[in-house]
Amino acid sequence: MNVWADALIQGILLGGLYALFAAGLSLIFGIMRLVNLAHGDLIVLAAFVILTIAAWLGLDPFAAALAALPIMFMAGFALQHLLLNRTLGRDLLPPLLVTFGLSIIIENGLLELFSADSQRLRAGSIETASVSLGGGVAVGVIPLLTLASAIGVVLALNLVFYRTSLGRAFRATADDLEIAQLMGIDFSRIFSVAMGLAFIVVTIAALYLGMRANFDPTIGPERLLYAFEAVIVGGLGSFWGTLCGGIIIGVAQTIGAQLDPEWQILAGHLAFLVVLVLRPRGLFPRATD
Amino acid sequence: MALLQTCGLKAYYGDFQALYGIDTSLDAGETLAIIGANGAGKSTYLKAIAGLIRGPAESVWFEGRPIGAAPAAAIMRLGIALVPEGRRLFPSLTVEENLLVGRYGRSTAGPWSLAAIYTLFPALKARRNGASATLSGGEQQMAAIGRALISNPRVLLCDEISLGLAPIVVRDLYDALAHIKAAGTSVVLVEQDIVQATKVSDRIYCFQEGRLSLAGRPAELSRDQMHRAYFGS
Numbered sequence: 001m002n003v004w005a006d007a008l009i010q011g012i013l014l015g016g017l018y019a020l021f022a023a024g025l026s027l028i029f030g031i032m033r034l035v036n037l038a039h040g041d042l043i044v045l046a047a048f049v050i051l052t053i054a055a056w057l058g059l060d061p062f063a064a065a066l067a068a069l070p071i072m073f074m075a076g077f078a079l080q081h082l083l084l085n086r087t088l089g090r091d092l093l094p095p096l097l098v099t100f101g102l103s104i105i106i107e108n109g110l111l112e113l114f115s116a117d118s119q120r121l122r123a124g125s126i127e128t129a130s131v132s133l134g135g136g137v138a139v140g141v142i143p144l145l146t147l148a149s150a151i152g153v154v155l156a157l158n159l160v161f162y163r164t165s166l167g168r169a170f171r172a173t174a175d176d177l178e179i180a181q182l183m184g185i186d187f188s189r190i191f192s193v194a195m196g197l198a199f200i201v202v203t204i205a206a207l208y209l210g211m212r213a214n215f216d217p218t219i220g221p222e223r224l225l226y227a228f229e230a231v232i233v234g235g236l237g238s239f240w241g242t243l244c245g246g247i248i249i250g251v252a253q254t255i256g257a258q259l260d261p262e263w264q265i266l267a268g269h270l271a272f273l274v275v276l277v278l279r280p281r282g283l284f285p286r287a288t289d
Numbered sequence: 290m291a292l293l294q295t296c297g298l299k300a301y302y303g304d305f306q307a308l309y310g311i312d313t314s315l316d317a318g319e320t321l322a323i324i325g326a327n328g329a330g331k332s333t334y335l336k337a338i339a340g341l342i343r344g345p346a347e348s349v350w351f352e353g354r355p356i357g358a359a360p361a362a363a364i365m366r367l368g369i370a371l372v373p374e375g376r377r378l379f380p381s382l383t384v385e386e387n388l389l390v391g392r393y394g395r396s397t398a399g400p401w402s403l404a405a406i407y408t409l410f411p412a413l414k415a416r417r418n419g420a421s422a423t424l425s426g427g428e429q430q431m432a433a434i435g436r437a438l439i440s441n442p443r444v445l446l447c448d449e450i451s452l453g454l455a456p457i458v459v460r461d462l463y464d465a466l467a468h469i470k471a472a473g474t475s476v477v478l479v480e481q482d483i484v485q486a487t488k489v490s491d492r493i494y495c496f497q498e499g500r501l502s503l504a505g506r507p508a509e510l511s512r513d514q515m516h517r518a519y520f521g522s
Contacts, residue, residue: 168382168390175379181361182339182371184394184440286381 015250016147020205022230024198038102040224046206061121065207076199110217121210235282322486325496339371340364370442378421385417391436399441427458
């Protein structure tokens with residue numbers, strides 16, 4: 001029975017990573033109804049930014065990621081301000097096309113700069129460290145940190161959204177763009193700040209992506225797919241839902257892999273389809289959508 | 290000098306022209322009533338002042354500055370707050386959050402704090418942690434007025450605050466409006482109800498198909514004059 005308990009626990013921890021992939025996507029969609037098709041590639045881009053900072057300054061990945069946070073916030077703010085704000089309007093197609101193009105540009109730009117070689121964020125002995133839970137089940141410290149960070153990110157986003165005046169402005173803008181302006185809310189600035197925040201979450205996701213496994217410039221779209229599934233399973237607009245969605249996809253994948261290693265990815269997609277059939281709006285949809 | 294002035298204000302929805310050169314003037318401390326039938330351009334007039342519809346800068350003046358081309362968020366920060374038609378509270382915010390978000394862009398000190406708004410509308414205090422959708426129509430209207438008032442605007446624009454409400458609720462709202470006026474805020478009131486409008490306003494403008502059909506002080510205007518200006522017969 002231990003292998004199944006182990007698969008379940010590893011799946012929950014893997015779900016933390018998927019929740020981190022998804023939280024930034026959920027944040028952006030929730031505020032400005034923008035489906036960011038470049039989200040997966042932005043995570044890979046952030047991993048390369050961390051890699052570069054770590055190599056230049058001789059830092060470990062955690063310190064390098066910390067150094068990358070302000071840079072990435074500004075990059076997100078600038079991307080929204082200079083490009084994506086111009087694509088938003090009544091028509092849903094322009095932002096889809098522009099972020100799709102952005103995805104291709106990022107992937108090929110990274111291939112040009114860093115080649116297609118696999119990379120890894122080297123964190124030293126912590127990579128292989130584990131904690132024993134008894135009964136022959138042990139969990140890695142990095143997966144544990146991943147899940148803890150995912151919970152931390154969800155807590156922090158909820159705090160910003162429900163306890164600050166910025167969060168009120170985010171929700172008001174999402175509710176009614178026209179009336180939000182009457183509150184003195186400059187929505188193009190609000191959107192830019194939101195994208196900056198999403199880039200911070202992207203950078204945290206990239207840190208764990210890069211430490212858990214090898215990455216190369218082409219793996220972005222598949223991360224985007226997991227992120228989408230987590231957001232939709234959880235229900236649009238709820239960060240706790242996104243965390244649950246990530247964990248459901250993660251558990252389905254590890255249980256699937258336990259049945260047959262070839263079933264890992266398929267099991268995740270099947271779990272997504274089952275939730276869609278049973279609860280088309282996801283598990284925790286926001287009541288007002 | 291007038292506090293708020295429109296000079297030849299025109300407004301368009303695509304190819305359709307809704308306002309054909311409107312000249313109005315509001316002095317500090319005054320209450321204006323804008324009356325007219327449905328589709329006369331009253332709401333459009335308020336939207337054009339609030340910056341939701343933008344035109345040439347010189348078509349709207351506030352405190353001696355041309356603001357006709359400014360975006361809505363900037364106009365709100367100058368001190369012009371709009372209570373929109375149909376309340377339009379934010380559904381995912383609680384009642385209190387709806388009030389608080391009203392001072393996001395401008396938190397000038399003045400008579401209107403959260404506490405003062407709860408004193409003006411005690412019904413809101415009891416429901417402050419509830420979802421805005423659970424409020425009755427009258428309470429929603431109170432919240433919408435409070436949300437505009439909390440930034441301590443110099444001018445409060447109100448679009449049909451009595452629409453669809455019971456007469457007793459309308460009386461309460463107009464009592465509140467008298468308090469707001471007494472606290473020093475100038476008010477522009479769009480209203481279909483002539484009787485209500487003449488009671489509270491210092492000056493009346495009547496709109497008809499996007500043009501001014503009558504202007505004057507309530508005491509100087511006869512019922513008959515207003516009736517003709519209103520319906521165009």
